[in-house]
Amino acid sequence: MDLIPGKRRELTCKLITIGDTNVGKTSVSTRFTDNQFSYESFNTIGIDFRIKMMNVNGKYVKVQIWDTAGQERFRSITTEYYRGAKGVIFVYDITDKKSFSKVNSWCRVFDAWGDKDAEKMLVGNKCDLEEKRQVEPEEGKKLAEEKGMMFYETSAKDNINIDHVFMKLLSKVVEQQIPEVTEPPRPNKVVAVDGELSTSLDANTGKKCCSSG
Numbered sequence: 001m002d003l004i005p006g007k008r009r010e011l012t013c014k015l016i017t018i019g020d021t022n023v024g025k026t027s028v029s030t031r032f033t034d035n036q037f038s039y040e041s042f043n044t045i046g047i048d049f050r051i052k053m054m055n056v057n058g059k060y061v062k063v064q065i066w067d068t069a070g071q072e073r074f075r076s077i078t079t080e081y082y083r084g085a086k087g088v089i090f091v092y093d094i095t096d097k098k099s100f101s102k103v104n105s106w107c108r109v110f111d112a113w114g115d116k117d118a119e120k121m122l123v124g125n126k127c128d129l130e131e132k133r134q135v136e137p138e139e140g141k142k143l144a145e146e147k148g149m150m151f152y153e154t155s156a157k158d159n160i161n162i163d164h165v166f167m168k169l170l171s172k173v174v175e176q177q178i179p180e181v182t183e184p185p186r187p188n189k190v191v192a193v194d195g196e197l198s199t200s201l202d203a204n205t206g207k208k209c210c211s212s213g
């Protein structure tokens with residue numbers, strides 16, 4: 001990927017959230033992108049899309065989060081959007097055993113439609129509702145280990161582990177997608193000013209990612 005003079009080097013990375021309806025996929029992604037949470041539930045219609053600029057291990061990344069509807073009736077639409085996702089977050093609700101038992105089938109659907117090399121994360125959301133818990137953390141951990149995924153419990157409501165989940169996943173994706181730069185650095189520098197990013201970035205780093213933005 002070449003750096004266009006006057007234009008900062010930017011990588012675009014597509015992530016996707018998958019899981020049953022009402023597990024909190026929209027809430028997790030909205031907490032991450034806008035630091036907001038609402039008790040009001042509007043089921044996602046088909047697919048939704050959010051963007052956040054991030055500094056991931058010194059790389060300037062435009063993170064696209066594709067938030068899929070969990071309702072069965074949208075299945076044929078949502079699977080169309082799996083392609084190109086470099087990171088996938090499978091979400092279940094720790095107060096809903098059924099949503100946990102469906103993770104296997106969501107994994108199969110992703111395997112059928114998504115990229116083979118996508119990094120995967122399992123997330124047990126709503127961990128603020130301890131008194132209603134139906135899935136123990138050990139169960140989540142075990143399933144994640146079996147499937148070679150990372151695992152965290154989160155609360156979109158109380159903002160527990162949300163940033164951590166995305167940073168861990170993005171770090172893996174960026175690590176996997178961008179081979180280490182071996183040539184000596186050139187002197188040009190770019191300064192990113194958007195969003196959360198305020199660091200000065202070396203324009204030579206980050207060879208190639210999911211796609212160039």
Ligand SMILES: Nc1nc2c(ncn2[C@@H]2O[C@H](COP(=O)(O)OP(=O)(O)OP(=O)(O)O)[C@@H](O)[C@H]2O)c(=O)[nH]1
Pocket residue numbers: 019020021022023024025026027028038039040041042043044045068069070071125126127128129154155156157158
């Ligand atoms: N207590 C608690 N409630 C949550 C949390 N995350 C989401 N909720 C609530 O759970 C309900 C469903 O959340 P959504 O984010 O709409 O769920 P979804 O998975 O996107 O649902 P679909 O769009 O139908 O697939 C809403 O009422 C949220 O307020 C959480 O961490 N804790």
